[in-house]
Amino acid sequence: MSSEKKKVIYSAMQPSGVPSLGNYLGALKNWKNLQEEYNCLFGVANMHAITVRQDPTELRQRTRDLVSLFLAIGLDPEEHIIYVQSDVRAHAEIAWILNCFTYMGELNRMTQFKDKAAKHADNINAGLYTYPVLMAGDILLYQSDLVPVGADQKQHLEICRDIAGRFNSIYGDVFKVPEPYIPKVGARIMGLQNPERKMSKSESDNLNNVVYILDEPNVIANKIKRAVTDSDTEIRYGEDKPGISNLLNIYCSVTDKTPDEAVNDFKGCGYGEFKKSVGDAVVEHMRPIQEKFKEYSADRAYVERVMQNGAEKASYIANKTLNKVKKKVGYPIYK
Ligand code: ATP
Ligand code: LTN
Numbered sequence: 001m002s003s004e005k006k007k008v009i010y011s012a013m014q015p016s017g018v019p020s021l022g023n024y025l026g027a028l029k030n031w032k033n034l035q036e037e038y039n040c041l042f043g044v045a046n047m048h049a050i051t052v053r054q055d056p057t058e059l060r061q062r063t064r065d066l067v068s069l070f071l072a073i074g075l076d077p078e079e080h081i082i083y084v085q086s087d088v089r090a091h092a093e094i095a096w097i098l099n100c101f102t103y104m105g106e107l108n109r110m111t112q113f114k115d116k117a118a119k120h121a122d123n124i125n126a127g128l129y130t131y132p133v134l135m136a137g138d139i140l141l142y143q144s145d146l147v148p149v150g151a152d153q154k155q156h157l158e159i160c161r162d163i164a165g166r167f168n169s170i171y172g173d174v175f176k177v178p179e180p181y182i183p184k185v186g187a188r189i190m191g192l193q194n195p196e197r198k199m200s201k202s203e204s205d206n207l208n209n210v211v212y213i214l215d216e217p218n219v220i221a222n223k224i225k226r227a228v229t230d231s232d233t234e235i236r237y238g239e240d241k242p243g244i245s246n247l248l249n250i251y252c253s254v255t256d257k258t259p260d261e262a263v264n265d266f267k268g269c270g271y272g273e274f275k276k277s278v279g280d281a282v283v284e285h286m287r288p289i290q291e292k293f294k295e296y297s298a299d300r301a302y303v304e305r306v307m308q309n310g311a312e313k314a315s316y317i318a319n320k321t322l323n324k325v326k327k328k329v330g331y332p333i334y335k
Contacts, residue, residue: 009034010144010178012043012085012135015062016052019069021211021282022199025186025253026150032074034148034181040080041142041314042070047085047092048135051128052120052202067303069213072292081317083310085138090318094137095130097325101167102133106159112152136160141318143176151187152198154180171328175321186253192227195242211282214290221279224250225272235266235274244271251278254285 011031013023031042044066049059063084070082085091107113110132117124127134135156139147140163147157157180164175189199191209199210208223215223229243237245237259252262266274296303327333 006037006039007145008142008176009038009040009146009148009181010043010139010142011041011148012045012048012138013066014045014049015059015066016049016054017062017201018212018214019066020189020199020201021213021250022150022189023201024073024213025189025250026152026183027148028069028073029186029253030148030181030183034146035074035076035080038146040075041144041317042075042080042082043138043314044070044084045135045138048131051125051131052116053123064300064303064307065297067307068296069289069293071296071303071306072289077306077310081310081313082306083314084307087307087311088315088318090141090315090322091134091137094141094318094322094325095134097329098133098137098140098163098167099130102130102136102159102163106162107132110155110159112156132156132159133163136163139178140164140175141321142314143317143321144178145176146181147178148181148183150189150198151182154182167325167328174324174328183253185249185259189250189253190242190246192223192243192246195228195246213286214293217283217287220283220286221276224279224282225275227275229271229275233270235269235271236263244274247275247278251281254281 009031011027013019013027019028031040034040044063046059046063067082067084071077075082107129113129113131116128120128132155136159139160147153147160149157157178161177164177168174168177191197191199191203191206192211193206193209201210201212203210208226211220211223224247227243227247230241234241235244235248237248248259248262251257251265252259255262257265266277269277
């Protein structure tokens with residue numbers, strides 16, 4: 001199949017901290033696997049990241065580091081597009097237009113807004129509220145078919161589809177209406193200390209709750225060793241066993257085993273042995289990624305070249321959609 005005919009994948013990640021094992025298993029790992037079959041765009045969503053206060057020097061560094069990590073997991077900047085959101089002006093422009101096609105009632109239902117507003121009660125800004133509109137713009141600018149994300153983003157994908165459908169119903173077929181791609185295993189990795197809530201990279205209260213992709217091997221192993229379990233001894237899935245179920249999911253996801261195979265692997269094992277095996281599997285999976293990350297992050301010139309080339313290629317595609325949209329809503333057209 002020629003590359004023109006391939007469907008388009010779009011996804012992005014915020015440079016809001018060191019990515020967690022949740023980000024990796026819910027999103028990054030699938031991005032890598034989908035590269036073969038699709039034309040892909042992978043964004044660093046730094047415009048989304050400033051909806052909460054960031055230290056500017058740190059944000060710039062984390063933005064570059066996230067690009068290095070994209071490269072380290074094997075995303076290919078030649079075949080696909082890796083870029084930084086703020087480098088493509090079309091994102092800001094389309095976000096305003098789409099704001100005018102989004103109802104406050106829709107935004108009021110977003111659970112991520114409610115969570116983040118509760119977490120950052122001193123800074124409940126309008127950007128945090130319209131965050132899903134900026135995200136819809138990201139996806140729609142590139143006429144994306146499929147958006148690989150973790151389960152927490154499902155609601156944002158739904159609002160994106162609603163906005164696209166509404167715009168199309170007024171102006172004709174301007175936007176492709178995208179589908180979410182949410183993995184069967186790994187879509188919702190939970191905190192190790194608090195398996196009732198998702199593992200989140202920007203959480204800093206309890207470092208043992210989150211495995212970061214760039215944690216040293218012994219740190220990864222120790223965090224998993226300390227993960228909360230429960231008072232019985234059985235290694236199985238169950239709503240009554242959130243800690244064990246989460247560790248089983250992590251294990252399946254890094255080894256590509258099915259849940260049944262995983263449960264089978266640990267028949268008759270104690271929790272200690274089980275956690276050690278899960279820790280080892282994660283460490284081994286991350287080792288080559290961590291090594292590659294060191295190499296890429298030491299080559300700032302190369303990483304910045306990737307960012308600049310990516311921005312140029314992304315802008316070209318984004319501007320085509322943006323120009324169509326501007327015409328449709330009645331902005332001036334100059335001869
Ligand atoms: P923050 O803590 O700053 O809100 P985050 O860790 O939730 O960030 P995002 O940058 O918002 O991460 O998300 C990047 C991708 O990782 C998204 O596709 C999201 O669905 C996925 N993701 C985030 N956390 C998890 C998780 N615990 N399990 C599976 N996927 C996740
Ligand atoms: N909000 C997303 C990050 C993101 C995104 C996107 C994901 C920004 N723009 C477009 C998919 C498609 C998140 O994962 N928190």
